[in-house]
Amino acid sequence: MARYIGARLTWAAAMVLGIAIVAFLITHLLPGNPVDALVGDFPAPPEYVSKVRHLFGLDQPLPVQLWLYLVNMARGNLGFSFLSRQPVLSLVLARAGTTLLLMVPSLILASLIGVAMAVRAAASHGRMLDSALTAVSLIGYSIPVFWLGQILVVIFAVNLGWLPAEGIRSLREPGSGIGAVLDFLRHFALPAFCITVYYLAVVARVARSSMVEMLHQDFVLTARAKGLSERAVLWRHVLRNGLIPVITVIGYNFGYSLTGAILTETVFAWPGLGELFVTAIANRDYPVLSGIFLLAAIAVVLANLATDLLYAAVDPRVRIAAGGRA
Amino acid sequence: MTGAAGGGAILEVHALHVTYESAGRAVHAVQDASLSVAEGEAVGIAGESGCGKSTLARVLLGLVPAGIAHIRNGRIAIGGVDVTGFAGRDWEQVRGQPVAIVFQDPLSFLNPVMRVGDQIGEAVRRHDSAAAVPARSAELVDLVRLQRSVLRRYPHELSGGMRQRVMLAIALGCRPRLLVADEPTTALDATTEAEILALLRELRRELGMAMLLISHDLGVLRWNCDRIYIMYAGHTVESGATAEVLSRPAHPYTRGLAGAARLARLPDGHFAMIGGDVPRLERPARLCPFLSRCDAAMARCREAMPPALPAGANGHQARCWLIAPAHREAI
Numbered sequence: 222m223a224r225y226i227g228a229r230l231t232w233a234a235a236m237v238l239g240i241a242i243v244a245f246l247i248t249h250l251l252p253g254n255p256v257d258a259l260v261g262d263f264p265a266p267p268e269y270v271s272k273v274r275h276l277f278g279l280d281q282p283l284p285v286q287l288w289l290y291l292v293n294m295a296r297g298n299l300g301f302s303f304l305s306r307q308p309v310l311s312l313v314l315a316r317a318g319t320t321l322l323l324m325v326p327s328l329i330l331a332s333l334i335g336v337a338m339a340v341r342a343a344a345s346h347g348r349m350l351d352s353a354l355t356a357v358s359l360i361g362y363s364i365p366v367f368w369l370g371q372i373l374v375v376i377f378a379v380n381l382g383w384l385p386a387e388g389i390r391s392l393r394e395p396g397s398g399i400g401a402v403l404d405f406l407r408h409f410a411l412p413a414f415c416i417t418v419y420y421l422a423v424v425a426r427v428a429r430s431s432m433v434e435m436l437h438q439d440f441v442l443t444a445r446a447k448g449l450s451e452r453a454v455l456w457r458h459v460l461r462n463g464l465i466p467v468i469t470v471i472g473y474n475f476g477y478s479l480t481g482a483i484l485t486e487t488v489f490a491w492p493g494l495g496e497l498f499v500t501a502i503a504n505r506d507y508p509v510l511s512g513i514f515l516l517a518a519i520a521v522v523l524a525n526l527a528t529d530l531l532y533a534a535v536d537p538r539v540r541i542a543a544g545g546r547a
Numbered sequence: 548m549t550g551a552a553g554g555g556a557i558l559e560v561h562a563l564h565v566t567y568e569s570a571g572r573a574v575h576a577v578q579d580a581s582l583s584v585a586e587g588e589a590v591g592i593a594g595e596s597g598c599g600k601s602t603l604a605r606v607l608l609g610l611v612p613a614g615i616a617h618i619r620n621g622r623i624a625i626g627g628v629d630v631t632g633f634a635g636r637d638w639e640q641v642r643g644q645p646v647a648i649v650f651q652d653p654l655s656f657l658n659p660v661m662r663v664g665d666q667i668g669e670a671v672r673r674h675d676s677a678a679a680v681p682a683r684s685a686e687l688v689d690l691v692r693l694q695r696s697v698l699r700r701y702p703h704e705l706s707g708g709m710r711q712r713v714m715l716a717i718a719l720g721c722r723p724r725l726l727v728a729d730e731p732t733t734a735l736d737a738t739t740e741a742e743i744l745a746l747l748r749e750l751r752r753e754l755g756m757a758m759l760l761i762s763h764d765l766g767v768l769r770w771n772c773d774r775i776y777i778m779y780a781g782h783t784v785e786s787g788a789t790a791e792v793l794s795r796p797a798h799p800y801t802r803g804l805a806g807a808a809r810l811a812r813l814p815d816g817h818f819a820m821i822g823g824d825v826p827r828l829e830r831p832a833r834l835c836p837f838l839s840r841c842d843a844a845m846a847r848c849r850e851a852m853p854p855a856l857p858a859g860a861n862g863h864q865a866r867c868w869l870i871a872p873a874h875r876e877a878i
Contacts, residue, residue: 447673
């Protein structure tokens with residue numbers, strides 16, 4: 222097991238380095254010029270432009286820029302935003318925290334409900350409940366999230382007035398203590414619902430087909446033949462085997478959770494990474510963009526690492542295949 | 548064709564008819580099977596692939612897919628209890644105790660992500676107290692002649708023979724009065740097969756349980772069963788004491804099967820074999836299912852299905868007009 226973890230960690234570190242290089246290069250391939258964005262539409266005198274270019278090191282050859290970038294990155298310095306002059310790292314991390322606050326609970330909720338739904342659907346394979354759950358998850362999967370978000374705003378914020386339409390806290394009376402938590406939850410409810418519905422559908426679809434497949438495996442007959450209740454067969458034998466493909470899907474989606482909510486964040490004006498991303502693109506804010514790329518990519522690598530480790534925990538055959546004895 | 552067993556039958560199957568129905572198509576996998584197993588008795592079922600022997604084994608425990616498999620006719624009684632109409636949770640009172648089953652391929656029939664000890668313990672827990680699980684699991688592993696360290700292993704870490712011993716330990720963990728063994732050695736090599744069969748004999752002697760051994764291999768059945776049933780196309784066509792049936796087969800199908808199993812040579816030097824193909828099972832047979840392949844077929848065979856007729860000593864019976872006292876007799 223230790224060798225398996227070691228191999229995965231080494232691989233993850235190499236991936237992060239590669240991603241940093243790619244992230245650096247990609248922003249330089251984007252059309253447009255950061256100096257123009259910085260000085261605005263105003264026709265800047267050439268000497269000012271070259272001064273700014275020199276200040277930000279943009280006059281250096283690309284490999285030198287890359288080297289400086291990597292060295293600074295290793296020191297935790299991702300540069301400063303062209304736009305707000307704030308350090309990129311703290312800017313990006315603060316926004317990432319807000320995004321995760323929305324995404325992680327929604328994804329966990331979606332995974333738990335999705336798997337539970339799938340097990341129930343598989344148990345009643347081909348009957349009413351199964352068809353109903355399949356239909357619900359198909360609808361959830363197909364609804365565009367920006368449409369659902371706006372409909373929810375119209376119903377619950379505009380017409381009923383139960384929930385706030387946007388933001389993360391009330392600006393006038395944020396409250397304190399339990400009041401602040403309740404205020405947050407009221408803001409959290411609608412965007413979280415949007416995200417949960419989508420991922421619930423994603424997880425439930427994969428989980429259902431996986432559970433149905435497992436339900437027809439031979440070992441299920443052995444479990445039944447012992448005299449176990451169908452409940453025990455499902456939750457103890459079918460679920461654990463059926464989870465293996467589901468873990469891939471959940472891990473994959475966790476990896477994209479930092480950037481997976483851009484539309485939802487835009488609809489509900491949730492001050493997360495997605496919003497920062499859109500602003501940064503509009504302003505060609507290179508350092509912020511590469512910071513977001515880097516962070517999002519590291520999140521994907523970490524999620525994949527966690528997925529690999531979870532695989533090994535669930536499926537003992539993976540540990541053997543990877544060479545490490547449990 | 549209920550066999551020799553009188554009182555104390557752990558299993559009685561009478562005129563069982565099982566179909567698989569899906570999308571408007573039906574397969575009559577078992578059409579007219581009757582058998583009985585007395586307490587402590589070893590009974591064999593022989594037949595080729597697709598003759599319905601595995602369906603028969605599984606239907607005894609309700610392990611056929613619900614909604615697709617249907618018992619159309621007949622009766623199954625286990626320990627005197629009629630289980631024919633059982634559904635859902637009813638089966639939990641039969642499965643494991645009094646009837647346990649081991650299957651053909653011990654790898655696919657073991658849960659790949661559960662430790663062997665947990666899989667055995669689960670069977671024990673179902674029929675004993677939780678406190679008894681560790682001691683009883685160790686005892687079971689000893690019983691099937693495995694080292695106790697296998698309890699911590701996963702199925703893929705064991706050899707084929709070890710896995711089948713684990714399957715046996717799971718089955719025995721339920722303290723069955725009848726062990727159904729569905730081709731338990733078919734997936735194993737010859738040496739391991741011999742070891743598992745020897746183990747089965749010892750266990751039966753030690754535990755006094757009855758066994759229903761299903762195999763396509765007459766050699767396996769000959770040395771392990773008191774009585775034997777021959778199945779063909781969903782019908783039990785012949786039954787009796789194993790030695791009697793195999794040495795003096797009455798049904799032409801049994802004769803062909805025994806000849807093929809012995810690698811008997813015909814006068815022209817070719818191996819004896821049964822010509823033709825097994826009948827299709829989309830429609831239930833109205834006449835003898837072996838009719839199209841039988842070289843002793845006569846007019847009577849095309850008129851009516853033969854009943855079980857006495858064919859020799861010790862309850863030897865066969866469903867064939869050849870052994871009817873007078874061919875002209877009414878059914």
